[in-house]
Amino acid sequence: MKLITTIDALPPALSASISTEERTYIEGIAARSGLPFAVTSHFASLAGPEPDDPIRRQFMPDPRETQCDPFALNDPLGESCHRATPRLIHQYADRALLKTTAHCGGFCRFCFRRVWVAETARGEWMAAPFITAAELEPVLVYLKDHPEIREILVSGGDPLTASNERLEWLFQGLREARPGLRSATPGLREARPNLRIANSALSLRICTRLPITAPDRITPEFVGLLRRFSPLRLAVHINHPRELSPKSRNALTAIVEAGIPVLVQTVLLKDVNDNVETLAALFRECRDLGLIPYYLFQLDLAPGTAHFRVPLKQGLALYRELQGTLVPAPAGTELKDDSSSVPLIPAYAVDLPGGGGKIRLSEESIAGEEERPEGRVYLLKDRNGKLWPYPVE
Numbered sequence: 001m002k003l004i005t006t007i008d009a010l011p012p013a014l015s016a017s018i019s020t021e022e023r024t025y026i027e028g029i030a031a032r033s034g035l036p037f038a039v040t041s042h043f044a045s046l047a048g049p050e051p052d053d054p055i056r057r058q059f060m061p062d063p064r065e066t067q068c069d070p071f072a073l074n075d076p077l078g079e080s081c082h083r084a085t086p087r088l089i090h091q092y093a094d095r096a097l098l099k100t101t102a103h104c105g106g107f108c109r110f111c112f113r114r115v116w117v118a119e120t121a122r123g124e125w126m127a128a129p130f131i132t133a134a135e136l137e138p139v140l141v142y143l144k145d146h147p148e149i150r151e152i153l154v155s156g157g158d159p160l161t162a163s164n165e166r167l168e169w170l171f172q173g174l175r176e177a178r179p180g181l182r183s184a185t186p187g188l189r190e191a192r193p194n195l196r197i198a199n200s201a202l203s204l205r206i207c208t209r210l211p212i213t214a215p216d217r218i219t220p221e222f223v224g225l226l227r228r229f230s231p232l233r234l235a236v237h238i239n240h241p242r243e244l245s246p247k248s249r250n251a252l253t254a255i256v257e258a259g260i261p262v263l264v265q266t267v268l269l270k271d272v273n274d275n276v277e278t279l280a281a282l283f284r285e286c287r288d289l290g291l292i293p294y295y296l297f298q299l300d301l302a303p304g305t306a307h308f309r310v311p312l313k314q315g316l317a318l319y320r321e322l323q324g325t326l327v328p329a330p331a332g333t334e335l336k337d338d339s340s341s342v343p344l345i346p347a348y349a350v351d352l353p354g355g356g357g358k359i360r361l362s363e364e365s366i367a368g369e370e371e372r373p374e375g376r377v378y379l380l381k382d383r384n385g386k387l388w389p390y391p392v393e
C-alpha cells in the first residue's frame, strides 16, 4: 500500500497549509524516534487545509506531541502483562488479541499503540511486516490448550494491510487450531454467512480502519474471503461522519450486504468529535448503513496524545446528552449483531490504564478522586471493585 510520507506529496492545498513549526516538527520526527508521518491519498483528500479541520488533525503531526504528559504510559493498555506469546494477548477469559502487523493505512496521531508501531516502523521490534509461520506456531499451540478462548481479535496495526493470500493463510491456521468448525453442514456457511454455527470453536473479529482510509482495499475478492471464514465480524474504526466518503460507504455496504456484521469503534477526540452534533450524525449514519455503533472509547494514555484527551467528566456529560438526543436501543440489546436490534448509541468505555481491562463508563464508575505526584486523578472501579487512576484533565 502506497502511503504519503512527505509534506510535498500531500494534495497542494494541504501541503500549502503546513506551518513552519509543523514542517520543522515533521522533518525531525525520524531523528526524535516519534511516530512516523504517513497517510493514504484517500484519507488526505478528505481533509481541509484549516489547522483545526477534524480529518487533518487525525493524521497531521503536531508539535504538541513532544509535550511532557506525566500520565503517559508506553504500554497504556498493559498488554505486556497479558502476553501469552510474543504476538498473542490473552486478557479476557473468552477472547484473545492477535497482533498480526504494525503496518497501518497511515498513522493516527492519537494511536494507543504508537510506541510499538513507531518502534516497528523503525525496524527495532520485528523485521517481518506480517506475522510469520514461526510466530503463528506458538499461537496455535496456545489456542489448542485454551478452549475457553471463543474469539480472536485479529488486530495490529491493521491486518488488512496484508494481502488476501496472507490473510487466508492466517485465518485457515487459526481455524485449524479448532477443528470443531468442520462439522458444519457442507455449504451452510456459504449460504448463510451470518449464522453462528453451534459448536464452532473460534470466531474472528477483524479490527481495521482501512474501509475508511483506503476503501479500495475492500474488493469483491476480499469480501468473498470474509464470507468463507464466517463466523466473523469486522470492527471498523470511524471517528467522524466526514470519514464516510462515497467510496467508504460503498465498501462498507458491500461487506454488510455479504452478511458480515460490522461493528463501529470510535475514539472520543478533542477538537475532532467531542460534540453531540458530530457524534449523533456519525452514529445515525452508521446505523443507516447497517453498521453497529459498538464502542465510544475514552482516550488511552499513550505518550504524545494528551492534546486529544477529552476530560472524563466532559465525556460523561457529552454521553448523557447523546443519550438524550438519540433514541436508545431497548435494554439488553446493546451487543447483539442482528440488524433488527441495532443500537444507535455505542457503549462509552475506557481501557483502564496499565492493564485493568475495559469498563463501561458512567458516574458510578468514579469511586473517588485524589492527588498524585503526576497530578489529580479519578479512581475508576473495575468489575472486581479494584481502583485504577485516570487523569482528571
Ligand code: SF4
Pocket: 103, 104, 105, 106, 107, 108, 110, 111, 112, 113, 114, 117, 156, 157, 158, 209
Ligand atoms: S489504525 Fe489503529 S493501530 Fe494504526 S495508527 Fe491508527 S490507531 Fe494506531
